[in-house]
Amino acid sequence: MRIAVAGLGHVGAAAVRLLQENRDILAARAGCDLDIVAVAARDKAKPRACDLSGIEWINAMSDMALRDDVDLVVEAVGGASGAAYDLVAAALRRGKHVVTANKALIAARGVELATLAERSGAQLSFEAAVCGAVPVLKMLREGLAANRITAVRGILNGTCNYILTRMENEGADFADALADAQRLGYAESDPSDDIDGIDTANKLAILTAVAFGRAPDLGSIFVEGIRAVTLQDLRDAAAKGGRIKLLGIAECVTRDDGTQNVIQRVQPVFVPISEPIAAVDGVFNAVEITGDFSGQTLIQGRGAGEPTASALVADIVDIARGNRSYAFGVPAQSLDET
Numbered sequence: 001m002r003i004a005v006a007g008l009g010h011v012g013a014a015a016v017r018l019l020q021e022n023r024d025i026l027a028a029r030a031g032c033d034l035d036i037v038a039v040a041a042r043d044k045a046k047p048r049a050c051d052l053s054g055i056e057w058i059n060a061m062s063d064m065a066l067r068d069d070v071d072l073v074v075e076a077v078g079g080a081s082g083a084a085y086d087l088v089a090a091a092l093r094r095g096k097h098v099v100t101a102n103k104a105l106i107a108a109r110g111v112e113l114a115t116l117a118e119r120s121g122a123q124l125s126f127e128a129a130v131c132g133a134v135p136v137l138k139m140l141r142e143g144l145a146a147n148r149i150t151a152v153r154g155i156l157n158g159t160c161n162y163i164l165t166r167m168e169n170e171g172a173d174f175a176d177a178l179a180d181a182q183r184l185g186y187a188e189s190d191p192s193d194d195i196d197g198i199d200t201a202n203k204l205a206i207l208t209a210v211a212f213g214r215a216p217d218l219g220s221i222f223v224e225g226i227r228a229v230t231l232q233d234l235r236d237a238a239a240k241g242g243r244i245k246l247l248g249i250a251e252c253v254t255r256d257d258g259t260q261n262v263i264q265r266v267q268p269v270f271v272p273i274s275e276p277i278a279a280v281d282g283v284f285n286a287v288e289i290t291g292d293f294s295g296q297t298l299i300q301g302r303g304a305g306e307p308t309a310s311a312l313v314a315d316i317v318d319i320a321r322g323n324r325s326y327a328f329g330v331p332a333q334s335l336d337e338t
């Protein structure tokens, strides 16, 4: 499998390192060598957190999609449009598999990209876009495939969970906890997408698509972030036997006429301490899925750069093994509008 990696920041560089350091076990599990043949980013002179010796640097990233010696493109650039979209769309059109961590892109244009993949026979995979190392999309598509899902709710943003945990445990105020999250590399230098709930909404839109067969629709999600959460709110919640968590929630509700709708929201929510998700602290992510036959299943783990690379490379192994699945678990054109 000949791989080109676009973007060499936190996620892309970690993916390169993982492919190199675990090369032997990956080859055994994938049934073939996973070779990085080319990389691209903006600035060739920038020091990278990975060894690029012997790997070709491509100046025009979009050229990756045109090359006959590339089977699979890893997109770790980011953004719902521009260079990332152009590369992913061009690669899929040419029948090259794409593995991406880009939740903004998949939430905004995932159906269009999944359609391109289906037309060309390429695989589009984005486990890394939701909750880092936590294989929640695979769990929905495969392990829980027999169920009608009735609800999904999760702590989908490690930065917000870290801030709320610091405030609660140490009495830190919001601004100090946010500054620490930035210093430790959890939050972006512009953390608005995290703390205003946008990042959580992107991930929720993708989870909803896979869980309920609904096209991602950011416009239908009510979104409230954590800026307004105060220390007093957290103390009040503790006094009532609970904690406040920023949750992404999607629930299937039956209308009066018997038809079903999926209601999606992102907001700080009171969670009783008796519920397992209340115990998920710090930078950890967790998703709780309720199915009609499975009941509740909770999966948790780490987000951020290295764990996200773990999910990216797992998707590559799946593709190398010849495992194919619809990107959202069903054909793109059969996804319902929310």
Ligand SMILES: NC(=O)c1ccc[n+]([C@@H]2O[C@H](COP(=O)([O-])OP(=O)(O)OC[C@H]3O[C@@H](n4cnc5c(N)ncnc54)[C@H](OP(=O)(O)O)[C@@H]3O)[C@@H](O)[C@H]2O)c1
Residues within 6 Å of the ligand: 006, 007, 008, 009, 010, 011, 012, 040, 041, 042, 043, 044, 046, 061, 075, 076, 077, 078, 079, 083, 101, 102, 103, 104, 128, 129, 132, 303, 304, 305, 308
């Ligand atoms: N960081 C995380 O914890 C995390 C977790 C889950 C998912 N993700 C997703 O993973 C993706 C990458 O995130 P990241 O944190 O790794 O970002 P990052 O550290 O900012 O890295 C982005 C990379 O893309 C390159 N790039 C940006 N614009 C480009 C362009 N127009 N042409 C060529 N290269 C370009 C940058 O090049 P230079 O380095 O030369 O500037 C950089 O190497 C995003 O979609 C993000 O949402 C990130």
